[in-house]
Amino acid sequence: xxxxxxxxxxxxxxxxxxxxxxxxxxxxxxxxxxxxxxxxxxxxxxxxxxxxxxxxxxxxxxxxxxxxxxxxxxxxxxxxxxxxxxxxxxxxxxxxxxxxxxxxxxxxxxxxxxxxxxxxxxxxxxxxxxxxxxxxxxxxxxxxxxxxxxxxxxxxxxxxxxxxxxxxxxxxxxxxxxxxxxxxxxxxxxxxxxxxxxxxxxxxxxxxxxxxxxxxxxxxxxxxxxxxxxxxxxxxxxxxxxxxxxxxxxxxxxxxxxxxxxxxxxxxxxxxxxxxxxxxxxxxxxxxxxxxxxxxxxxxxxxxxxxxxxxxxxxxxxxxxxxxxxxxxxxxxxxxxxxxxxxxxxxxxxxxxxxxxxxxxxxxxxxxxxxxxxxxxxxxxxxxxxxxxxxxxxxxxxxxxxxxxxxxxxxxxxxxxxxxxxxxxxxxxxxxxxxxxxxxxxxxxxxxxxxxxxxxxxxxxxxxxxxxxxxxxxxxxxxxxxxxxxxxxxxxxxxxxxxxxxxxxxxxxxxxxxxxxxxxxxxxxxxxxxxxxxxxxxxxxxxxxxxxxxxxxxxxxxxxxxxxxxxxxxx
Amino acid sequence: xxxxxxxxxxxxxxxxxxxxxxxxxxxxxxxxxxxxxxxxxxxxxxxxxxxxxxxxxxxxxxxxxxxxxxxxxxxxxxxxxxxxxxxxxxxxxxxxxxxxxxxxxxxxxxxxxxxxxxxxxxxxxxxxxxxxxxxxxxxxxxxxxxxxxxxxxxxxxxxxxxxxxxxxxxxxxxxxxxxxxxxxxxxxxxxxxxxxxxxxxxxxxxxxxxxxxxx
Numbered sequence: 001x002x003x004x005x006x007x008x009x010x011x012x013x014x015x016x017x018x019x020x021x022x023x024x025x026x027x028x029x030x031x032x033x034x035x036x037x038x039x040x041x042x043x044x045x046x047x048x049x050x051x052x053x054x055x056x057x058x059x060x061x062x063x064x065x066x067x068x069x070x071x072x073x074x075x076x077x078x079x080x081x082x083x084x085x086x087x088x089x090x091x092x093x094x095x096x097x098x099x100x101x102x103x104x105x106x107x108x109x110x111x112x113x114x115x116x117x118x119x120x121x122x123x124x125x126x127x128x129x130x131x132x133x134x135x136x137x138x139x140x141x142x143x144x145x146x147x148x149x150x151x152x153x154x155x156x157x158x159x160x161x162x163x164x165x166x167x168x169x170x171x172x173x174x175x176x177x178x179x180x181x182x183x184x185x186x187x188x189x190x191x192x193x194x195x196x197x198x199x200x201x202x203x204x205x206x207x208x209x210x211x212x213x214x215x216x217x218x219x220x221x222x223x224x225x226x227x228x229x230x231x232x233x234x235x236x237x238x239x240x241x242x243x244x245x246x247x248x249x250x251x252x253x254x255x256x257x258x259x260x261x262x263x264x265x266x267x268x269x270x271x272x273x274x275x276x277x278x279x280x281x282x283x284x285x286x287x288x289x290x291x292x293x294x295x296x297x298x299x300x301x302x303x304x305x306x307x308x309x310x311x312x313x314x315x316x317x318x319x320x321x322x323x324x325x326x327x328x329x330x331x332x333x334x335x336x337x338x339x340x341x342x343x344x345x346x347x348x349x350x351x352x353x354x355x356x357x358x359x360x361x362x363x364x365x366x367x368x369x370x371x372x373x374x375x376x377x378x379x380x381x382x383x384x385x386x387x388x389x390x391x392x393x394x395x396x397x398x399x400x401x402x403x404x405x406x407x408x409x410x411x412x413x414x415x416x417x418x419x420x421x422x423x424x425x426x427x428x429x430x431x432x433x434x435x436x437x438x439x440x441x442x443x444x445x446x447x448x449x450x451x452x453x454x455x456x457x458x459x460x461x462x463x464x465x466x467x468x469x470x471x472x473x474x475x476x477x478x479x480x481x482x483x484x485x486x487x488x489x490x491x492x493x494x495x496x497x498x499x500x501x502x503x504x505x506x507x508x509x510x511x512x513x514x515x516x517x518x519x520x521x522x523x524x525x526x527x528x529x530x531x532x533x534x535x536x537x538x539x540x541x542x543x544x545x546x547x548x549x550x551x552x553x554x555x556x557x558x559x560x561x562x563x564x565x566x567x568x569x570x571x
Numbered sequence: 572x573x574x575x576x577x578x579x580x581x582x583x584x585x586x587x588x589x590x591x592x593x594x595x596x597x598x599x600x601x602x603x604x605x606x607x608x609x610x611x612x613x614x615x616x617x618x619x620x621x622x623x624x625x626x627x628x629x630x631x632x633x634x635x636x637x638x639x640x641x642x643x644x645x646x647x648x649x650x651x652x653x654x655x656x657x658x659x660x661x662x663x664x665x666x667x668x669x670x671x672x673x674x675x676x677x678x679x680x681x682x683x684x685x686x687x688x689x690x691x692x693x694x695x696x697x698x699x700x701x702x703x704x705x706x707x708x709x710x711x712x713x714x715x716x717x718x719x720x721x722x723x724x725x726x727x728x729x730x731x732x733x734x735x736x737x738x739x740x741x742x743x744x745x746x747x748x749x750x751x752x753x754x755x756x757x758x759x760x761x762x763x764x765x766x767x768x769x770x771x772x773x774x775x776x777x778x779x780x781x782x783x784x785x786x
Contacts, residue, residue, distance in 0.1 A: 407625065407655055408579075408625065411678070412582075412583055412678075413583075415678045415679060415681060415682070416582035416583040416586050418679070418681070418682040419582075419583060419589075419590055419681060420582075420586055421682070422586075422682040422684065423586060423590060423593075426593060443682055447682065450655075450678070451679055454655050454657070457655070458657070463656060464656070464660070467632060468660065475660070476657075476658050476660065478712055479657065479658075479709060479712055480708065482708075482711040
């Protein structure tokens, strides 16, 4: 929308409306008998009220949709100009001749363009061409060109400025053709508008139906009037015409009310969003903004994603998510300064109305930004956790490797050396006691080295943990460290990083205390929970355990002197 | 006594063979991986097969798996598993196939030829031998509740020595008890562990298995 172009519109519309209304009142009061809605002043008042309601609706919407507002104001003016097609009109007679059937096409154009600024579809464009062609072209300009008032028995009529050559027969035919076309496009318009209402998403229907439905009513009433006047070839002011004219006034008033309703709804949406901003200001919950959007747009499956600097998309919890809509869905991206910031995956057609989207973005921008920053924060935390888990896993793998190397290399070789010494001892001369003592000492030393290496290798990474799992490893550890008393241990295997973390937490607890250490473990609902009872645990001594457990997304807390370790273990 | 030795470390394998041959054993076959061990045992029918627990192809517990297979297919062939692992579960796994004629020793003990030779003899007689280091670790362990709770401390002491592969006479000497007293302790253990239904020869091994599994 162009602000500069739009700024003068409300003033101009009001000024034009006052002027046209004044002229209309003057014309009608000069010859009340010729008024289209009847001679009673109340009829004229009704027409004026409908026109000014439309002008008010136009002023209320010019900020959000200039084109719609302009079309609405034009409809209001043309609606009054219809009264100028009368001998009492004086200089206004010619405009009245040309424009008396202009308001229904203008109303149809406004309704089809809509508050949502829809791009005209091909059927809508064709329909509008027919509507303006018949209303302004055939019934207006073409009929005026062949209408000679004096020759056709209207001595009081002012001069027809557009007259080319009087042709009464052609004028009659043109009138009938124009009215037939009018009736035709009125029905077409109704079908098109109703189809649009039916096809629209519930959210959009709430916006557009209050305007479309009364517009259809007004156009159909005009179409009915056209059918009524088909035989005589022109619209007049017999009792049927009057009734229809009054009903049209009512329908136009309802169009204005519908516009007001849509504006009110938009304002309520904004208010609710503002409330949301207030609500989540203090304690925002992940997913709250998404839930609100899903609720207010009436699409429970709606997903709200945010873009990270690296180009990945994450949900409010920071989990990476593919930007791929499911069947029957589509993705609408929200941009700020040309950059993708968020995306909404939703039912097809839900957000193809840019006004709705921009309303959402403007009013919910604080809430969205809040949610987005949280999502990014969580995503970064998740990335950090994954990186920490990789570092721990890499360290574990290295220790495991080292344990294998020690076992298969140094330990085996040393045993072989012990055997070689034992063989050498057999070859010593029986009287060489000194050599025998030295070799015996060497053999003892080598065997002591084997024992020491065995402990080192086991401390690096117990093979039983990798091969038989946590329960076996803790049982084995209790053989090595009798202070450890494993009690309930869940059988079965868990992800290796979880088993390592649980084993390490137990080992570290043993290191931190001189007392007995009990371990109760249970696996439930995808979480492995260890309760390690070890005298008086203190928070400060637990940093290493927390590091290790945190790396697999778990928690380690001290409660009543017991260490409680919880880790997700769904593999 | 005829032996087969399986160990992937050639130096160790040959050294062990030499030491044992010097002590009067006959080494009829040597191999370096678990896959050739079984055909070799079938071909030579040794009295005892000495098996390294960690061997190719898997470098996991392939040796132990092969040893269990030997126990299943040839119950008359004894098996001595050598290991660097102080893990009683491996020993228990070895015994549960056929509760007789099996042993589990730590590798650092192999240069103590007398210990290995004694173990081989007891295994060939159908007894079982568990490394004393493992046995003492099991004894020291604090259990919340276990099947050995029914035994008195003295009976548990006797059972630990049975697990090490000692005869009743040797146990008597160690604990300064008469042979007869030890016999009665052992029979008391069998009763308390509900083993008197089992064949005479298997009772000792089954008692040891209970001991190993007492976790």
